Amino acid sequence: MRRRHGPFARVAVVVGTALLVLNGTFPLVWMMLTSLKDENELIRIPITYLPVEPTLKNYVQVFQQLPFDRFMLNSAIVAVTSTVVCVLIAALAGYALGRLNMPYRRALLTLIVTTSMFPALVLLVPLYRMFLGMDVPLLSPLVAALHDLGMRFMPTEVRTPNLLNTYWALIIPYVALSLPIATLILTSFFQLIPRDLESAALVDGCTRVQALFRVIAPVSAPGVVTAAIIIFVNSWNEFVLAMNFNTTMSMRTVPVGITMYQGEFAFPWATISAAITVGVLPLVALILVFQQKIIAGLTAGGVKG
Amino acid sequence: MALTTPTAYRSPGLWRRLRSGNLTEAQLGIILLIPAAAVLLLVMFWPIVQVLWQSLHFERLNLPARGRPFIGLEHFQRMLWGTEMAWSPQHLLGWRLLAFAAVGGLWWGTGRGTVRRRTAVIWTVVALLVAGLWMGFHPGEAGRWGDARFWNAFSITLLVTVASVAGSFLVGLPLALLANVESRWRWLVRIALLIPWAMPRVLVGIMFAWLFNSTNGVINDVLRRLGVEGPLWLARADPAIWATNITIVWATSAFVGLILLAGLQSIDESLYEAAMVDGASPWQRFWQITLPLLRPSIAVALIFRTLTAIQTYDIPYAMTRGGPGRTLETLGIYVANTTNSLNLGYAAALSVALFTMSLAVTVLYLRWIYADD
Numbered sequence: 001m002r003r004r005h006g007p008f009a010r011v012a013v014v015v016g017t018a019l020l021v022l023n024g025t026f027p028l029v030w031m032m033l034t035s036l037k038d039e040n041e042l043i044r045i046p047i048t049y050l051p052v053e054p055t056l057k058n059y060v061q062v063f064q065q066l067p068f069d070r071f072m073l074n075s076a077i078v079a080v081t082s083t084v085v086c087v088l089i090a091a092l093a094g095y096a097l098g099r100l101n102m103p104y105r106r107a108l109l110t111l112i113v114t115t116s117m118f119p120a121l122v123l124l125v126p127l128y129r130m131f132l133g134m135d136v137p138l139l140s141p142l143v144a145a146l147h148d149l150g151m152r153f154m155p156t157e158v159r160t161p162n163l164l165n166t167y168w169a170l171i172i173p174y175v176a177l178s179l180p181i182a183t184l185i186l187t188s189f190f191q192l193i194p195r196d197l198e199s200a201a202l203v204d205g206c207t208r209v210q211a212l213f214r215v216i217a218p219v220s221a222p223g224v225v226t227a228a229i230i231i232f233v234n235s236w237n238e239f240v241l242a243m244n245f246n247t248t249m250s251m252r253t254v255p256v257g258i259t260m261y262q263g264e265f266a267f268p269w270a271t272i273s274a275a276i277t278v279g280v281l282p283l284v285a286l287i288l289v290f291q292q293k294i295i296a297g298l299t300a301g302g303v304k305g
Numbered sequence: 306m307a308l309t310t311p312t313a314y315r316s317p318g319l320w321r322r323l324r325s326g327n328l329t330e331a332q333l334g335i336i337l338l339i340p341a342a343a344v345l346l347l348v349m350f351w352p353i354v355q356v357l358w359q360s361l362h363f364e365r366l367n368l369p370a371r372g373r374p375f376i377g378l379e380h381f382q383r384m385l386w387g388t389e390m391a392w393s394p395q396h397l398l399g400w401r402l403l404a405f406a407a408v409g410g411l412w413w414g415t416g417r418g419t420v421r422r423r424t425a426v427i428w429t430v431v432a433l434l435v436a437g438l439w440m441g442f443h444p445g446e447a448g449r450w451g452d453a454r455f456w457n458a459f460s461i462t463l464l465v466t467v468a469s470v471a472g473s474f475l476v477g478l479p480l481a482l483l484a485n486v487e488s489r490w491r492w493l494v495r496i497a498l499l500i501p502w503a504m505p506r507v508l509v510g511i512m513f514a515w516l517f518n519s520t521n522g523v524i525n526d527v528l529r530r531l532g533v534e535g536p537l538w539l540a541r542a543d544p545a546i547w548a549t550n551i552t553i554v555w556a557t558s559a560f561v562g563l564i565l566l567a568g569l570q571s572i573d574e575s576l577y578e579a580a581m582v583d584g585a586s587p588w589q590r591f592w593q594i595t596l597p598l599l600r601p602s603i604a605v606a607l608i609f610r611t612l613t614a615i616q617t618y619d620i621p622y623a624m625t626r627g628g629p630g631r632t633l634e635t636l637g638i639y640v641a642n643t644t645n646s647l648n649l650g651y652a653a654a655l656s657v658a659l660f661t662m663s664l665a666v667t668v669l670y671l672r673w674i675y676a677d678d
Contacts (some may be wrong), residue, residue: 009587016483017494024497024559027512028504030523034515047526093341096334103331108338110674115349117667119616121637122656124644125359126352176348179341208333237505239619240641255505259623262511269515276508283503291495298502298560299567 028280035059035274042269058274062261065268068275070250071257076282078167078253079235082174086182086231087224089175094186094223095212099198109187116180121240123173131163131245169245170253174238178231185230185297189223190216226297229290233283254279353660359653366647373650380654384452401436408432454631455655458639462662465550465621465635466614472554473610474603477561482595484562485569498566501559510623513552514539517624539625542632549621549633556620557613561606568602569595608670615662636662 034042035058036051062068096102097109163169193216201211242253252260258275261268287294360380364373408429414420484494501509516524517538525535536544572595580590618637621627627634627642634642636659643652 013483013486013488016479017486017488017490020480020483021490021493021497023555024500027509027516027555028500030516031512042521045520046529047521047523049523089340089344092337096337100330100334100337102334110671112341112345114667114671115345117612117663117670118349118353119612119637119659119663121616121618121640122356122660123349123352124640125649125653125656126355127348128644129355129359129649130352172348176344179344183341208330233503237503239505239507240637244641244644255507258511259507269518269521272511273515276512280504280508284500287496287499287503291492291499294499294503295495295563295566298563 028284031273031276034269035277037270039268039270058270059278061268061271062275062278065271066257066260067249068257068278071252071254072278074167074246074251075236075254078170078174079232081167082171082178082235083228083231085171086175086178087228090179090182090186090227091220091224093179093183094190095216097183098187098190099193099195099216109184112180112183116184120173120177120238123177124240124244127169127173127241128164128244131169165246165248165251167251170235170238170242173241174231174235177238178234181234182227182231185227186220186223189220189226193219222293225290226293229286229294230297233286236283356653356656356660359650360657362650362653364648364650366649376650380651381657383651384455384654384658404432404436454634454639455636455658457631458634458636459658461546461633462615462617462636464546465553465617466611468550469553469557469614469617470607470610472550473558473561474607476554476558477565477606480558480562481565481569484566498559498562501556502563504556506556506619507623509556510552510620513548513555513620514624517548540629542629545625545629545633549624552620552624553614553617557610561610564606564609565599565602568599572598604673608666608673611666612663615659615666 033049033051036054036056037048038051038053038055038057041048041052093112097105097112102108163172197215197219198211201215202208206214236253237255238253239255242256243259246252246256249260258272258279261272261275361375361377362373363371363376363379365371408425411420411425411428415422415425480498484491484498488494504512516522519525519535519537519540522538525538528535538544538548576594576598577590580594585593616637617635618641621633621635622638622641625633627638636655640652640655640659643655
């Protein structure tokens with residue numbers, strides 16, 4: 001807004017903005033400060049704000065106490081695979097809904113948005129049963145065949161059918177859970193691409209499918225990046241399903257793994273805060289690099305329709 | 306004489322069109338939608354059908370000998386009415402008579418033409434259902450209103466929904482207004498709005514459990530410096546529910562702010578200029594222009610927020626594990642705990658309750674979407 005403000009309004013805006021920034025960043029900054037303090041410093045009263053003797057040993061402790069590197073690897077594999085699969089599927093659907101003259105387009109889009117409102121918790125019981133006595137047509141034989149080829153997604157020697165404690169148990173629901181929002185984002189991006197671009201390609205003798213891959217795909221890269229980031233963040237953060245489906249320590253993801261540091265009554269806050277700091281690093285990096293794209297994607301999902 | 310059979314023009318088949326790439330738009334569209342439809346059908350819709358079916362069965366994985374017998378609505382009876390419920394015509398008779406009188410009044414109004422017929426029919430059905438099914442049942446000798454743990458979880462979920470949706474709106478609106486101001490620090494504002502959104506909710510819960518720590522937490526330290534002795538936040542139910550709500554508001558108000566920000570940016574600047582020429586004060590501009598034009602965004606934000614609030618799980622779980630005891634257990638935590646204790650049948654019934662609540666909000670959303678078309 002380029003309106004002029006009086007001096008009082010200006011001061012109010014500056015103070016408000018400072019409060020906003022403080023509100024958004026303080027808890028995380030406080031965690032980082034805590035992670036640099038010694039365990040004994042944390043129980044000192046009155047509490048210290050800046051670390052008196054900064055130490056990095058909590059970070060060492062994070063990796064020694066539990067296999068945190070394994071948690072990171074698990075989360076990375078699950079989140080990246082879900083993102084790639086979900087973006088591919090959503091891009092196809094988004095193109096169909098955003099660019100093509102399809103019957104019932106609006107109704108289909110509404111149906112997809114409605115799907116995004118289903119609580120993930122409802123999937124807990126049926127998917128648990130499905131994965132436990134796993135005999136999904138096509139998928140189980142595929143997993144068994146891959147196992148025989150040396151691609152072992154299972155932690156044990158079990159070839160199939162139990163999908164619990166595998167990456168699949170998380171990738172499958174994560175793709176489905178992020179698909180509606182990703183489709184919505186990509187649909188609205190495809191709608192923004194000028195139609196002339198495509199018709200020019202068609203006039204030049206491209207088929208529709210060729211036009212899709214040679215003309216539309218490169219132009220829609222920003223939309224794809226936006227959708228990918230949002231899917232990645234969703235998958236990295238998911239907790240309930242990861243907590244209940246993958247219960248062996250070597251298959252835990254980051255958010256679940258971090259809750260494992262606290263015992264029944266003991267809270268090693270220094271270690272926990274160091275783990276949180278490491279665990280959210282990828283997210284903070286994404287925010288720093290892609291802030292505008294993320295906001296565009298989030299608001300596209302929230303716009304009516 | 307060789308007869309050449311005249312070949313009528315046949316439009317090429319789907320497979321040939323697919324190979325040559327010459328599909329009609331609708332055909333291509335359907336093909337492109339197949340993977341998404343398959344995923345949603347297999348991983349979203351089919352499990353929901355399964356959970357409905359499962360809720361009608363007894364199944365405990367720790368009692369494999371019992372198998373999985375069909376038990377009808379027994380789970381729901383246990384959940385809502387309890388096994389000790391009895392039907393008595395006297396139970397809450399006054400309220401039921403009052404309801405019937407109100408319905409009678411409606412029909413009288415229909416006769417005079419002041420009430421629409423449809424309204425009267427709908428309310429009659431509602432009153433019959435409530436009065437007949439609900440009010441006629443009463444707890445028996447040792448009975449109670451069904452599963453006490455369910456009703457507790459239900460009321461905690463409602464409380465969290467109402468408090469955190471209202472809270473995140475009241476915090477989110479100022480955030481959006483501030484973020485909309487042009488300044489050099491806009492990137493910092495964006496980051497401050499995105500961090501709460503991007504943090505895993507469980508970690509937010511753990512973080513705030515540390516901030517709310519009664520002896521070494523920063524919140525009680527600040528209160529102490531101000532001369533107030535802060536409560537033992539997470540040890541008792543009463544302050545714990547507010548600590549939980551504050552945390553949820555922190556985690557979600559940024560998202561509300563972002564949606565409202567998008568709404569603010571779509572408001573035509575010239576409206577404000579015209580209002581300034583007319584001498585409207587900032588306060589008037591806010592109430593007369595900003596708020597009315599922001600209504601669609603507000604509706605979207607509130608509906609999405611309500612839907613996520615109904616599923617609240619991570620933050621209360623991380624902060625108190627639904628405790629102290631089971632006092633702050635939300636419906637989501639109850640579903641997960643029941644699944645963990647391997648009582649899959651009852652967990653499915655609880656999931657159906659959760660699903661019904663969010664379905665009600667979804668229906669509101671759809672009605673609102675189609676309302677002004």
